[in-house]
Amino acid sequence: MNPIFNNKVFIYNLQKLKLTKTFIYPPLLLIKNNKMSFKYEMPVKLHIGNGEFNKIGKYIKQDFNVKNILLVTEKVLMEKLELKERLLKQLKDCNLTIFEYVEPNPHSKIIEKGKRLAQKNKIELIIAIGGGSAMDTGKAIAMLMTNAGTINDYIHKRRIIGRESIPLIAIPTTSGTGSEVTIASVITDEETGIKMGIRSEYMYPNIAIIDPELTLTMPKHITAHTGYDVLAQAVESCLSNSNKNPISKMFALKAITMVFDNLKTAVDQPENIDARTNMALASLYAGLAFTQTGTVGPHSFSCPLTTFHNINHGYACILPLPAFLNIYAEKCGKEVKNEILEMANVVDCKTVEEFGNKMKKLIKDTGEKTRLSELGITQDDKARIIKNTMDVLTGRDPIEITEEVVGMVFDETF
Numbered sequence: 158m159n160p161i162f163n164n165k166v167f168i169y170n171l172q173k174l175k176l177t178k179t180f181i182y183p184p185l186l187l188i189k190n191n192k193m194s195f196k197y198e199m200p201v202k203l204h205i206g207n208g209e210f211n212k213i214g215k216y217i218k219q220d221f222n223v224k225n226i227l228l229v230t231e232k233v234l235m236e237k238l239e240l241k242e243r244l245l246k247q248l249k250d251c252n253l254t255i256f257e258y259v260e261p262n263p264h265s266k267i268i269e270k271g272k273r274l275a276q277k278n279k280i281e282l283i284i285a286i287g288g289g290s291a292m293d294t295g296k297a298i299a300m301l302m303t304n305a306g307t308i309n310d311y312i313h314k315r316r317i318i319g320r321e322s323i324p325l326i327a328i329p330t331t332s333g334t335g336s337e338v339t340i341a342s343v344i345t346d347e348e349t350g351i352k353m354g355i356r357s358e359y360m361y362p363n364i365a366i367i368d369p370e371l372t373l374t375m376p377k378h379i380t381a382h383t384g385y386d387v388l389a390q391a392v393e394s395c396l397s398n399s400n401k402n403p404i405s406k407m408f409a410l411k412a413i414t415m416v417f418d419n420l421k422t423a424v425d426q427p428e429n430i431d432a433r434t435n436m437a438l439a440s441l442y443a444g445l446a447f448t449q450t451g452t453v454g455p456h457s458f459s460c461p462l463t464t465f466h467n468i469n470h471g472y473a474c475i476l477p478l479p480a481f482l483n484i485y486a487e488k489c490g491k492e493v494k495n496e497i498l499e500m501a502n503v504v505d506c507k508t509v510e511e512f513g514n515k516m517k518k519l520i521k522d523t524g525e526k527t528r529l530s531e532l533g534i535t536q537d538d539k540a541r542i543i544k545n546t547m548d549v550l551t552g553r554d555p556i557e558i559t560e561e562v563v564g565m566v567f568d569e570t571f
């Protein structure tokens with residue numbers, strides 16, 4: 158191959174000749190000016206399709222040699238999806254232990270309780286079935302089976318995760334968090350009320366089974382709230398200053414269009430399997446985007462709304478999103494504004510404001526309110542919301558998030 162047309166070979170040749178500093182040639186200039194450099198990692202094996210859950214026994218046999226398995230889930234799903242019966246049928250040669258105490262926004266005490274049960278039963282593999290809370294609980298327990306200390310040691314970043322977790326199979330029953338393909342587990346320290354994401358490459362599930370049939374019984378408001386989470390995660394991943402890349406952006410833009418095209422139908426017609434399938438894929442795509450980039454301001458702002466005002470995670474994320482977009486567009490300069498306009502354009506919006514209004518319309522069309530004041534939040538809550546948001550900033554926003562910025566978001570969303 159002619160080195161002139163192959164930058165890698167060309168540079169190698171220049172280095173060999175020690176000419177890199179003096180030899181200027183267009184291909185080299187092209188590389189010097191090209192800012193593209195990124196990593197895309199996604200080690201989760203995906204099984205996607207209606208009825209895939211019924212093949213879990215086969216998938217476990219294929220990939221793992223294990224006997225002692227822990228199911229991590231919520232009580233309500235045990236009955237609704239007949240999990241015990243279906244799993245026992247699939248896992249005839251295994252010992253199945255059940256931990257059905259998963260709660261929304263899992264607290265560290267629940268994780269520790271699950272860890273003790275797993276240790277007592279010498280668990281070798283975890284199956285986490287449910288929404289983000291179940292999968293995050295499963296991830297945390299799997300991690301603590303091989304890493305010493307308590308979950309609180311990791312929440313506050315005092316401890317580094319140095320060992321691979323025991324195998325984990327993540328099975329979402331909502332279409333929202335994307336936790337089945339993400340690096341993070343979000344846990345709340347019950348003493349401080351601080352909700353923190355623990356991120357480690359060792360926390361990726363080994364397998365994700367995405368079976369849209371499992372989402373058919375999801376209640377309307379959970380369908381809406383988890384769908385909002387997909388939208389917020391996709392939008393935020395395009396605004397993160399950490400490892401945003403063409404692949405994450407491609408997934409994010411697709412997720413954004415799919416939410417606007419399918420969420421209302423999934424809410425209005427819960428048994429519409431096409432809308433459910435598309436939302437399951439949208440959730441997956443958003444997960445594939447934001448596991449690379451992390452989230453930004455709206456997710457931070459959602460923490461006090463969830464912790465102190467009991468607003469579901471996804472709903473709490475989308476409420477401040479339009480206000481954040483306006484502030485980013487105004488304060489960050491052309492590049493970020495164009496990024497937002499690019500997202501707006503994929504859903505036929507021409508301005509940042511129009512994009513925000515389209516989100517608010519989607520919230521209303523799916524049965525929810527758009528203002529904090531309509532949800533029982535008062536001006537007296539403002540200081541605490543600002544403080545807690547500042548405590549959980551991710552450091553990935555395209556501008557420095559100050560108390561003043563968070564206050565502006567509060568006022569605009571109030």
Ligand SMILES: [Fe+2]
Nearest residue numbers: 334386390474
């Ligand atoms: Fe989220």
